[in-house]
Structure formats: C-alpha cells, structure tokens
Amino acid sequence: xxxxxxxxxxxxxxxxxxxxxxxxIALSQIKKLKIGLLDADIYGPSIPKMLDIIEKPKVNESKxxxxxxxxxxxxxxxxxxxxxxxxxxxxGAMASSAIKQLFNDVDWGELDYLxxxxxxxxxxxxxxxxxxxxxxxxxxxxxxxxxxLIDVRxxxxxxxxxxxxxxxxxxxxxYFEKNDEKNYIFGKNGVSKExxxxxxxxxxxxxxxxxxxxxxxxxxxISVKKKSxxxxxxxxxxxxxxxxxxxxxxxxxxxxx
Ligand SMILES: Nc1ncnc2c1ncn2[C@@H]1O[C@H](COP(=O)(O)OP(=O)(O)OP(=O)(O)O)[C@@H](O)[C@H]1O
Ligand SMILES: [Mg+2]
Numbered sequence: 428x429x430x431x432x433x434x435x436x437x438x439x440x441x442x443x444x445x446x447x448x449x450x451x452i453a454l455s456q457i458k459k460l461k462i463g464l465l466d467a468d469i470y471g472p473s474i475p476k477m478l479d480i481i482e483k484p485k486v487n488e489s490k491x492x493x494x495x496x497x498x499x500x501x502x503x504x505x506x507x508x509x510x511x512x513x514x515x516x517x518x519g520a521m522a523s524s525a526i527k528q529l530f531n532d533v534d535w536g537e538l539d540y541l542x543x544x545x546x547x548x549x550x551x552x553x554x555x556x557x558x559x560x561x562x563x564x565x566x567x568x569x570x571x572x573x574x575x576l577i578d579v580r581x582x583x584x585x586x587x588x589x590x591x592x593x594x595x596x597x598x599x600x601x602y603f604e605k606n607d608e609k610n611y612i613f614g615k616n617g618v619s620k621e622x623x624x625x626x627x628x629x630x631x632x633x634x635x636x637x638x639x640x641x642x643x644x645x646x647x648x649i650s651v652k653k654k655s656x657x658x659x660x661x662x663x664x665x666x667x668x669x670x671x672x673x674x675x676x677x678x679x680x681x682x683x684x
Contacts, residue, residue, distance in 0.1 A: 430563040430672070431541045433556065433591070437582030438575040439547030442599035442633070443568045444473040445643055447544035449658070450566070452650040453665035455499040460539040463494060464502040467526050467556065468546035470515055472506030479646020480507060491534035498651050503533045519551035526552060527559060547578075549585045557589040564594040564675055566630065566668065571598060571617030579618075583625065592675035595628030596621065597664060603635040628671050631664035 434447040447464060455462040466474035475481065478497055484507055485493045494501040505525060509515065517525065535541065546552055556562065565586050569579045579596075586593055598618035602609040612635065622629040633639070636657050642649040650658045 429539050431543065431560055432594070432672075433543045433545055433553075433562055433565040434568060435545035435553065435565055435582055435586075436547060436568045436575075437549055437578035437580075437585075438569065441568050441570050441575050442597075443547070444468070444477060444544050445639060446566070446568050446597055446599065446633075446661075446664070447542055448474065448477050448643075448648045449650040449661040450665055450668065451500045451502075451540075451542045452498050452648055453658070453661045454540060454542075454669070456650075456653060457662070457665055457669065461537060462500045463535045463538045463541040464500055465529055465533075465541055465543045466502070466504030466506060467529070467543050467552060469505045469517070469522055469525055469552070470546060472504045473643075474502060474504040474544060475506040475511070477643050477646060477648060478502060480504075481511075483507060487534055489534075492532055494533050494535060498648060501535060501538070503529055505529065519555075522552055523555035523559075526556060530560060549578075549581050553582075553585065554589065557586070557591050562591045564592045564672055566594050566597060568597045568599050569618045569621070570600040570613045571611070571615065572613040573617065575613075576617055576621055579621065583627075593627055594668060594672055594675065595630035597630050598632040600635045601632040609634075628667070630667045630671070631660060633660045633664075 434443050436443050451462045451464045454460050466472045480495050487493050494503045569575045596618050600613055602611050619629045638657050639649055650661045
C-alpha cells in the first residue's frame, strides 16, 4: 500500500463520504491509479449504499477478506458485514480494533492510494488510526457555515498534534445555482477564507447539486459519468490533490498520554 489518505471533517453530514467515493473514482480514472476505499465510519457506514454493494464479502484461501471491485476501485466497509438495520454497539477499543482489521485482514493487494472515509468527530477512532498507521495525509471537508467550521478547526488541531499532513480543504455545498444565479445558502466562501487564514490549501469546491444527492441514493457515483458537468468538480479536486500531496513529507507520530 503506497499511501493512506484520510477524508475527515470533525463535523457530521458535510459530505465526507460523498467526497471519499467520488475522489476515489476520479483518482482511479486519472493515470489509472489503483485505489482502495475503506469505510471507517463503523457506526454509520455509507459506502455500501453509495456504491450499491449489498452482498457479504468473501474470504480467500489465506483467510483474508476479498475487497469488492466496482467502478474501477476496491472497497470494503463494516456495513457489508452486518445486517444494515443493526446498530453497532461497540465501545471505543472494539471499534478501533474492527478498523484495524479492515486495514490488515482485507487483501487490498497493490494500491497507489487507500482512501479512508472517516466518521464525524475527533475521537478514539480518528486518533487510533493516526497512532496505528502511517498516514500520509488528510483531506478535510466542510460546508462554508461557521457551525461546521467550528468542528473543522478542532479536527485541524487534532491532525496537527498527531502530525498528519493536511493536504487541503474541500468546500462542499458551496452554493446552489438557479437561473444562472449562485445562491450562497450556507454563506459565501467560509472554507476558502479558513484555508487562507490557516495557510492551508483549498483543493476545490462543490456546489449543491441534485444529481450529487441522487447519485448517492442510486449507488452510481456521479464521477462514474466522467463527462457530466458535475463530476468535473471532483476531477478538479483529484488533480489538485495529486499536485499538492508530494509537497508533504511523512512525519513520525507521537501522542502525549
Ligand atoms: N454537494 C452536494 N450536493 C447535494 N447533496 C450533497 C452534496 N454533498 C453531500 N450531499 C448529500 O448530503 C448528505 C450527507 O453527505 P455525506 O453522507 O457524504 O456526508 P458525511 O459527512 O459523510 O456524513 P456523516 O458525518 O454522517 O458520515 C448525503 O445525503 C449526500 O447525498
Ligand atoms: Mg459519512
């Protein structure tokens, strides 16, 4: 596995899973990169629905879980291993060990990037991932609203403390366009201003689009339709990501107890 990239936020419901899925597919179409997508949101896994993968995973001769291959990417989610309407009631330590298994017990094979869709928050799961694995970078997703940015700042501070490079910010739900007019429903450029204030990169922005929410529901991600106007936003983010990532060097993780 060459590089592990987290997609996180701090805040819930801002589009982490949408960005994880579409960034993964866009990257796999650029330069034919080999991409794995790991759903680390074990309490609310969205990837099985977004990729419309409902069957249980299979195991190979060496007892490793075989990842799914669909839309040109490999993927695995705890959501594929448990009945979809069952709540997971693991405590932090069990949750962290389940995620470790998704890393270690899945036969990911050769990958250029493993993209990890994080759950919301800055808790045990995020920390144990950063402590147990050598993470190459994190992409932070936020809406322009201050209510989202408050949690994003906490996440930024957490990633700085554990020395995970912040590749850049994605401004999701930037605006809603109607009759050629942009409506800034969640405020204008909150994320790009935050990026500037913190000297972080802005990887791109994504407007509110019906075909984005529809594609999450239908299980056919919008980036699969390479020529769609909407998927361009995700391809731009993927290109910027590939350009910016080499600027970061890996650091050793040390956590104060
Ligand atoms: N740009 C967009 N335009 C329209 N709908 C969007 C957009 N981004 C995300 N959505 C929708 O918003 C909802 C939340 O998105 P998503 O599940 O990706 O967020 P999340 O940050 O992963 O949430 P959670 O914290 O629960 O994991 C989904 O229904 C998704 O389809
Ligand atoms: Mg999610």
